[in-house]
Amino acid sequence: xxxxxxxxxxxxxxxxxxxxxxxxxxxxxxxxxxxxxxxxxxxxxxxxxxxxxxxxx
Amino acid sequence: xxxxxxxxxxxxxxxxxxxxxxxxxxxxxxxxxxxxxxxxxxxxxxxxxxxxxxxxxxxxxxxxxxxxxxxxxxxxxxxxxxxxxxxxxxxxxxxxxxxxxxxxxxxxxxxxxxxxxxxxxxxxxxxxxxxxxxxxxxxx
Numbered sequence: 666x667x668x669x670x671x672x673x674x675x676x677x678x679x680x681x682x683x684x685x686x687x688x689x690x691x692x693x694x695x696x697x698x699x700x701x702x703x704x705x706x707x708x709x710x711x712x713x714x715x716x717x718x719x720x721x722x
Numbered sequence: 723x724x725x726x727x728x729x730x731x732x733x734x735x736x737x738x739x740x741x742x743x744x745x746x747x748x749x750x751x752x753x754x755x756x757x758x759x760x761x762x763x764x765x766x767x768x769x770x771x772x773x774x775x776x777x778x779x780x781x782x783x784x785x786x787x788x789x790x791x792x793x794x795x796x797x798x799x800x801x802x803x804x805x806x807x808x809x810x811x812x813x814x815x816x817x818x819x820x821x822x823x824x825x826x827x828x829x830x831x832x833x834x835x836x837x838x839x840x841x842x843x844x845x846x847x848x849x850x851x852x853x854x855x856x857x858x859x860x861x862x
Contacts, residue, residue: 679862680776680780680862683780683784683860683862684776684779684780688776688779691776692772692773692776695769695772695773695776696769698765698768698769699757699758699759699765700757700759700760700761700764700765701764701765701768701824702824703821703824703825705768706768706817706820706821706824707821709768709771709772709775709817710814710817710818710821712775713775713810713813713814713817714779715807715810716782716803716806716807716810717803719782719783719786720786720789720790
């Protein structure tokens with residue numbers, strides 16, 4: 666397993682059970698990603714939600 | 723009807739187990755199937771940032787849900803929000819440092835320092851959320 670995720674104590678099964686299949690496959694795809702391009706990094710930044718966005722209805 | 727519900731639970735359990743196993747197999751297999759990693763620092767930092775974002779998304783998302791359900795006081799939410807922003811800003815800075823590293827304008831040490839700050843911010847946030855909401859908040 667990716668050491669970064671192991672360090673966080675994140676397991677795929679946890680993600681599957683708490684966030685559902687979408688988050689699960691997103692994490693699996695992310696773990697498989699080698700040599701990220703600037704576009705991949707931009708996409709990651711765009712996908713991250715700020716704390717206030719969670720408060721929106 | 724009762725029998726069908728039981729069967730559904732068993733099916734659900736095995737379906738989840740199978741998905742978990744597939745994920746583990748994909749993880750184990752990816753080392754030999756992908757293209758060679760040109761820069762381990764870049765790839766590991768990218769994965770770390772995604773891992774942090776996933777952990778934050780689960781913890782903060784569940785805490786906000788508790789707040790929406792009326793289980794968290796307004797003042798507690800205000801403090802938690804300040805910590806969440808602190809983490810988010812550290813994460814964003816680390817992501818930008820990763821981009822700069824990829825472009826050759828940031829050093830590995832600068833990148834590592836930014837990642838450490840983001841990780842520390844998330845640890846602080848998770849500890850606070852756990853302290854305020856106990857087992858009601860989902861922490862990975």
